Amino acid sequence: MSDQIYPHIDKYIRGWGTDYEPGLKIPGLSILEVDNIYAKKIEYSASVNSNSVLGEPPYEKFDQTIRAVLDFYGSKSFSWIIKSNEKYSYLEKALRKIGMYPEKTFFGMYFPLEDHGFDNMSVSKFSVKDAKSKEQIGDVVDLTCEIFGIDVNEREDMIQERLAILDNPANRSGFTVTYIGNKPAGYSRYRISSDGTAMYLSGSGVLEEFRGKHVYLSLLKHRSEIAIKNGCKLLTVFAREDTSKPILEKLGFRIEGKYLFMVSKKQIPDL
Numbered sequence: 124m125s126d127q128i129y130p131h132i133d134k135y136i137r138g139w140g141t142d143y144e145p146g147l148k149i150p151g152l153s154i155l156e157v158d159n160i161y162a163k164k165i166e167y168s169a170s171v172n173s174n175s176v177l178g179e180p181p182y183e184k185f186d187q188t189i190r191a192v193l194d195f196y197g198s199k200s201f202s203w204i205i206k207s208n209e210k211y212s213y214l215e216k217a218l219r220k221i222g223m224y225p226e227k228t229f230f231g232m233y234f235p236l237e238d239h240g241f242d243n244m245s246v247s248k249f250s251v252k253d254a255k256s257k258e259q260i261g262d263v264v265d266l267t268c269e270i271f272g273i274d275v276n277e278r279e280d281m282i283q284e285r286l287a288i289l290d291n292p293a294n295r296s297g298f299t300v301t302y303i304g305n306k307p308a309g310y311s312r313y314r315i316s317s318d319g320t321a322m323y324l325s326g327s328g329v330l331e332e333f334r335g336k337h338v339y340l341s342l343l344k345h346r347s348e349i350a351i352k353n354g355c356k357l358l359t360v361f362a363r364e365d366t367s368k369p370i371l372e373k374l375g376f377r378i379e380g381k382y383l384f385m386v387s388k389k390q391i392p393d394l
Contacts, residue, residue, distance in 0.1 A: 135359045136231035136379050138316050139323035140177040140204070144293040149284045155195045158188040162195055167280045170273055171202040171386050179211045189217060200388045204229070204361075207381040218385050226386040228364040231379035232371055233321075233357050236350060249308070249338065251345040254298040260285045262307040263298045270328035296325075299345055301338050308333040311342040315353055322350035324360040327367075339370065 141161040151166035160178035168174060174196060180188035192203070203223065205214050215225075254263050264281045267273060273281075288296050296314040300307050311327035324346060329338045350358060361382065362368040372378075 132233055132359075132379050133231070135316060135321040135323075135357055136233065136361070137177055138321060138359065139314060139325040139361065140175065142314070142317055142323070144288075144291050144295050144314075144317075146293050147288065147291050149287050150280065153195075155191065157191055158184045160188060160192070162192055162201075164196060164199065164201070165284070168277055169200065170277070171200050171388070172271070174199055174201040176201065176203040179205055179214050182213055185214055185217055189221065193221075200386070202226075202387075203385045204382050205385060207383045215383065215385070221387075223385040223387045225383040227384040229361045229382040229384060230364060230368050231359070231382060232362045232368070232376040233359045233379055234371075234374070234376045236347070236356055236358065249341045250302040251341050252300050252302065254300050254310070255289065257282065257286060259300060260289075260298065262300050263310045263312075266300070266307055266310045266328060266330065270330060297349065299342055301329075301341050303333060303336075303338075308336075309338040309342055311346060313346050313349070315350070315355060319354055321357040321359050322346065322353070322355045324358055339367070343374075 140163075149165065151168070153164045153166070155162040155164075158180040160176055160180055162176040163174070165173045176192055179185075192201075203218060205211055205218070207215070207228070252259060254260050260282055261278075263285065264278055267281070268275050268278060285298060288294060289298075295317070296312065298312045299310065301309045307330075309327065309329035312325050314323045314325055315321070316323065324343070327339065327342050329342075347358060358376075360367070360371065360376070362371050362376070
């Protein structure tokens with residue numbers, strides 16, 4: 124399949140962070156949209172994943188946009204995901220100047236489902252569940268906290284946030300959990316694009332003790348089946364350079380571009 128069918132692939136790569144369902148009411152959520160950037164802030168959370176910016180303002184507006192973002196977050200730490208290429212080098216330099224640094228590198232990747240699905244993927248027979256109950260969402264949150272070192276004091280708020288997503292009448296999102304025996308081993312989440320073209324693979328993780336047992340692949344295959352059932356043509360993901368990117372490349376995912384996860388974890392000085 125020719126990539127020309129999707130000339131705006133960047134839209135679907137970024138959609139996991141911007142294409143939210145209308146009417147979504149997450150406690151403590153604030154949004155800032157200005158000059159090609161989308162910033163979200165969750166009042167109760169100290170996580171730079173929850174408090175994050177996506178996008179690049181035009182060169183002639185980057186200074187005032189950075190000021191607007193700093194005012195939006197105040198003293199709260201946050202991340203800013205920017206495209207890493209010569210065109211946007213001015214933004215990386217400006218963010219470094221105010222004390223932000225690239226903590227991780229991501230690659231925007233996509234998989235055309237018309238090429239083939241993952242029917243032939245050989246994975247162990249794990250129990251993969253669509254997490255819908257409060258107990259199952261609790262498993263998703265517990266896995267998230269343990270895998271990524273998130274403060275467990277945020278647990279109940281995180282559960283309520285995910286339940287609010289599922290309760291939204293316009294919901295296009297879902298959560299899945301892989302169980303080995305009765306123990307939660309890994310989780311994933313996804314959202315279908317507003318136009319139905321793409322499924323955003325918007326996060327996953329596997330407990331260290333279960334890595335290397337195809338848990339990640341079981342979660343990927345399960346989501347791909349949901350995507351095909353819903354008529355999606357693409358899977359898209361922000362893949363970490365040192366973990367999921369090599370796996371996804373071997374499975375046939377294509378690279379759209381490179382992104383830097385710029386982070387502020389302390390008070391940023393004035394410009």
